[in-house]
Amino acid sequence: NAGVTQTPKFQVLKTGQSMTLQCAQDMNHNSMYWYRQDPGMGLRLIYYSASEGTTDKGEVPNGYNVSRLNKREFSLRLESAAPSQTSVYFCASSESWTGGWDTIYFGEGSWLTVV
Amino acid sequence: SQQGEEDPQALSIQEGENATMNCSYKTSINNLQWYRQNSGRGLVHLILIRSNEREKHSGRLRVTLDTSKKSSSLLITASRAADTASYFCATGGNKLVFGAGTILRVKS
Numbered sequence: 164n165a166g167v168t169q170t171p172k173f174q175v176l177k178t179g180q181s182m183t184l185q186c187a188q189d190m191n192h193n194s195m196y197w198y199r200q201d202p203g204m205g206l207r208l209i210y211y212s213a214s215e216g217t218t219d220k221g222e223v224p225n226g227y228n229v230s231r232l233n234k235r236e237f238s239l240r241l242e243s244a245a246p247s248q249t250s251v252y253f254c255a256s257s258e259s260w261t262g263g264w265d266t267i268y269f270g271e272g273s274w275l276t277v278v
Numbered sequence: 279s280q281q282g283e284e285d286p287q288a289l290s291i292q293e294g295e296n297a298t299m300n301c302s303y304k305t306s307i308n309n310l311q312w313y314r315q316n317s318g319r320g321l322v323h324l325i326l327i328r329s330n331e332r333e334k335h336s337g338r339l340r341v342t343l344d345t346s347k348k349s350s351s352l353l354i355t356a357s358r359a360a361d362t363a364s365y366f367c368a369t370g371g372n373k374l375v376f377g378a379g380t381i382l383r384v385k386s
Contacts, residue, residue, distance in 0.1 A: 167320075196374075205366060205378040206321070221373055253320055264309060267374060269320030 165189055169254045169270035176244045176277045184239040184273050186254030194257045195237035196221075196267065197229060199250040206253065212237055244277045251275070282310070282367040282377035290383045297354040299380040301367030302347075310343060310350050315364045315379070324352075324365075359386040 169186045176182055188195065193214050198206040198221075208221030212231040226248060228240045237256075241248055252273045257265040285300045301310070309328045313321040327334045327343045327350065334341045340353040354361055364379040 198376075203378055206376040208373055208375070211373065222375075255321075264326075266311075266323040266326070267313075267321075267368075269322070271320045272318075 167254055167256055167268050167270035169252075169273050171273060172271070173274045174276070176241070176275065178244060178246060178277060180244050181240065181242050182244065182275075183241075184252055184254070184275075185236070186238065186270060187236045188254075188256040188268070189235065190256060190258070190268065191234070192256035192258050192268070193234070194259065194265075195231065196255040196257075197227075197237070197239045198253045198255065199223065199248075200253060200272075201250050209239065209252075241275075244275075246277045249275060249277045282369055282375065284365065284367060284377045284380040286380060287378070288381040288383070290385065291357060293357060293359055293384055293386045295357055295384075297357050297361070297382055297384070299352045299365050299382070301350045301352070301377060303350075303367075303369050304348065307345070307369045309369070310341075311368045311374070312339075312341060312350075312352050313366045313368060313376070315366065317363070321366065354382075357382075357384045359384050 167188045196211040197209040207223045210229040212218045215234045230238045254270040255267045257267045259265045282301045282303045311326045312324040315321045338355045343350045362384045366376045366379045368376045
């Protein structure tokens with residue numbers, strides 16, 4: 164039982180390049196999330212998906228797009244990377260569509276550097 | 279914007295001592311959660327306390343909630359070197375909002 168798996172673990176991008184962060188969970192959870200973590204800032208929600216086929220903006224959605232491909236997979240795309248998007252990205256999932264009432268399970272993170 | 283703010287930002291103690299971290303939040307909540315993050319890893323859920331609860335225990339962890347003061351505290355008793363990590367409080371519904379965290383260092 165792998166939990167939440169995200170790839171890649173590390174990535175260096177040049178400004179203007181695009182990339183997709185992949186995330187999959189094997190816990191049959193309904194809700195999935197993408198957070199970014201910057202030093203001293205805690206985690207900030209980028210996008211979340213309460214169920215398959217739905218997505219909603221979080222606190223910092225600008226510059227990102229997401230796709231809930233199916234119940235298991237939730238991808239995050241940077242269309243034109245900027246240095247301000249250098250961060251650690253975490254995918255997470257929870258059982259209920261009312262995510263705040265449940266334990267949220269996190270992946271191990273993806274370290275992205277934009278130069 | 280962050281709903282929860284942890285205090286202190288950093289805490290260094292000796293193994294065996296107790297560690298107390300505090301969280302303050304701004305708006306009414308349904309529940310409050312605490313998470314731990316080891317260096318270079320993802321967050322791990324520790325405990326959830328509902329708004330109608332005042333105290334909750336889990337092993338060496340004790341969490342209190344004071345809704346009148348909009349604050350919560352996490353107490354780790356008899357700390358171990360393995361407790362060295364960052365600790366975050368989080369509140370909210372679907373859009374769970376995390377504080378900036380307290381960095382705990384337990385020296386052996």
